[in-house]
Amino acid sequence: MISAHHRERRNLDSAVALAFGVSLWQLWLHSFALEGHSSSVLGHLGHWLRDGSLLIVPAYLAVRCGRWIAGRLGDRRGGSGSIAAEPAWIALALFVALVPLVGLHGVVDRALGGGDPFAELAPAPGAGYLLLGTDVHQASGLVGNLTHGLRDALLSLPIAFMVGLAAALLRTRVEVVATPVVDDIVPASMSKREFLKFGGAGAAALTLGSGGLLAASGRQAHAAEQARATPWLTDDIELFMNDGIKTMIDGVPVYSWGWGLASGPVDESDALHVPGPVLWTYGDERVRVGVTNNLAEPHHFEIEGVVDSGPIAPGDRVEVEFDAPSPGTYIYGDGSNGPVNRALGLHGVLIVMPADRSMRAHPSLDPEHWSFVTQWVWICNSIDPRFNARAHAGLPIDPVRFLEDFTPRYFTLNGRMGSIAAHEETAPDTFVGDVEGNAALIRVVNVGVATHSPHYHGNHVYLLLKNAAPTSPIMWKDTLLLEPGDRMDVMLPYAIPPNAVHFPPPQSGRDFLKQLHGTEMEGKWPMHCHVEMSQTAGGGLYPQGLLTDWQMEDL
């Protein structure tokens, strides 16, 4: 339970700091500033330890509660204003808890009887009178205890806030959010329509602070929803280089390298995701990723031109830290043996969004023309099981021979093939669905060694970025040339196909779909690679290769 452990430890750390911080403050108030309780040094220390320990549980609950509220409000600690939000909510939660607890404190004191070091001496008149005019410890009954509670809790508010803020500031700010790529047949936990609610109307709730990104796509909204469903805020990610068996679409088992991950509420440290989770961040952030190599040989964690961990020995964990590169799409993974380790599964994608949190692929793009509503990542790979078998046997693979002999039998999009990759139920992260007019940014990435030609039916796409650099000129293509290692960020305009014959011409996507549904067809078009060998599986089985569909929906 790596991620839960990670998350839990962070909450516990905060709770302990909060508990002992607040109780120390209270002790100082009560012993010196207010009532002037007197005791020996040991007595004070004991008192502090006791109250601090007693306070850990309520502080822990306050931490979770505060983080949950901050998370609920979609405040993802993006801008400078939002870093205070979480401590503020935690402090407020603690305040609510403290009001009755301080009253209980009196009961505990009395129950323990006046024995040193745990007992207080009888309260003496002191500075406390200056505050409320009476020593509230003398008060009894519900009203008295609540008054005392209210006063002490109020006094604790600033210190709780400051402790929380200090913790938040001390923590390395990592803005990596994991979007686990669903790479097996799993039912979508939310329907596409629910995703889109977050992409569209529901975005208001998320766009507080830096939440704009979360509204960027159905998939990301889904990840955000996962994060928000439990009181965690995702701010770091652990990756694990794992191995295992993947079943190809014709039932053939193939050994593969891939990734486990732990982040926020997601604990899939033992999983085998191929590709790895989509990491995303903003252009002005610093990123930290923990990488554990669970494989039998050393591997690197590398983003070409950005960071290279160097060899990670089997069983070792390294922390990779880097400033986010220029906005665009990047491949992370093991680039240490030519394309071999990457193609055998050690690959994933890092998305860098503009620092201004706008819904554009790059800050140089005019927002009026090139803003998008949803975004998607399509990762193309190909598999020659003979090389996977070599890796399974622990045999070395020469990158030159790899390129010369590579005869792929399976072609994957985000790890899936053919009909599995072309249905919303089984491929919610590749099957693109939205309503007319909602431009989709699709980041098409080639992590394999074959040259692909992704071809879009239904709409041409605008090629906005190639390999994280704005294209000049922007071309409007129906087929892309996607060479190994290429990343092409294209915009699918989601336009009513203009060459369709309809009288009268449809005025809206809904009109168009109504006319089309009269023919028992859906507004659905494929994207497939036009180097058609990639449409096969196991040497045949057309069309069970590198393809998916996009659909114009009628919401």
Added chain:
Amino acid sequence: MSKGSGKDGDRDERDDDDHGGGGDGHAAVDDPLFYWNTTPVEGSPDTPGKVRPDKEFEMNFFNRDLEMPDGRDVEFWGFEDKLIDSDEDVIRPSSLIRVSEGDIVHVTLKPSKRQHTIHLHGIEIDSHNDGVGHTSFEVTGSYTYQFHAGAPFRALDDPRPKTRGAGTYIYHCHVNTVLHFHMGMWGGLIVDPATGPGTAFHNGPDYDDERFWFIGDVDPTWRELGHAAGMKGGDAGLNVFRPIYFDITGVFQPMRSGRTDPNAVIEDPRITATAPVDGVPTLVRLGNSGYGPQEITFHGIADGSLDVEVIASDGRAFDNQAPNYAQPFLLPPGPFVVGTAERYDLLLKPRRRGTSLVTIEQKDWISGKVHGVLQTTVTGV
């Protein structure tokens, strides 16, 4: 329309079945999802909302043999337009579809014995007329594909670029595409501006002469496969592509000792291009109809005798309609890579008289090794 599942491994128009049909003992696939795509709807439905066309084409299936440069006869499949009155058999490429912006176009497919479709590659159309089995249907008897060429793209108030769509497209069969496209079931689809041929696109440059350079490749071993090879399970070898014959729009590069002769030059006047110096340029419609990246080098660019201006791609003019949007650009010296099924419209503008070579290398999609080399010429007059 009916759900079809009874395809056998026949070659089109033939009955022998020695390859690719039955499964070879791979683990059974019992996942119902698997069959979503493998049993496409078949039939001969009516065309929805059919209206009177401005242009009509009637594409019939054919299979014919063509002699290759090494003397071997190789089988090709394709579409032949029966409305064109000609004594000459169409072989490679299939009949041309040429229309103008504003035309309502009917393309009737008569696939003969087996299922085929026509996908109008690059034409943005509703699913019913898109010719894709798994999102619509495969045609058995006949079907009339209907589209509106050059319809204005996007609403007037949309700030993104608009187009009328004049430019270079292709059409092809989308059934078992890996095999059927390669067998030759593709042809050119040209949309002219409303003014007709002679202008590249609305408000675009004029041209006097035009060439179709669709660069293709042929792997004869795939000729042994049946119509549905690789569709039923089992290894038909369709993941391995080793072409040995190469052509520009049906004119093949000469061979020597079993390989294309890299020093030979295609001198067929249907392919070689001429253009006047300081005159109206010649338009080359360049397309990759092979299975792999192609590197084209105009040697006249490097020696300063030729300018090649790229003015459109995939049927979309470079007309600078939006910020950062495409403007025509001159090809730099060196190879220009064109991916499978991409098209580029090029203007040839010779700077001085004389002939320069054009070299095209067809590369392997994985190793990058050169399968074959094609050459032709551009002459400034």
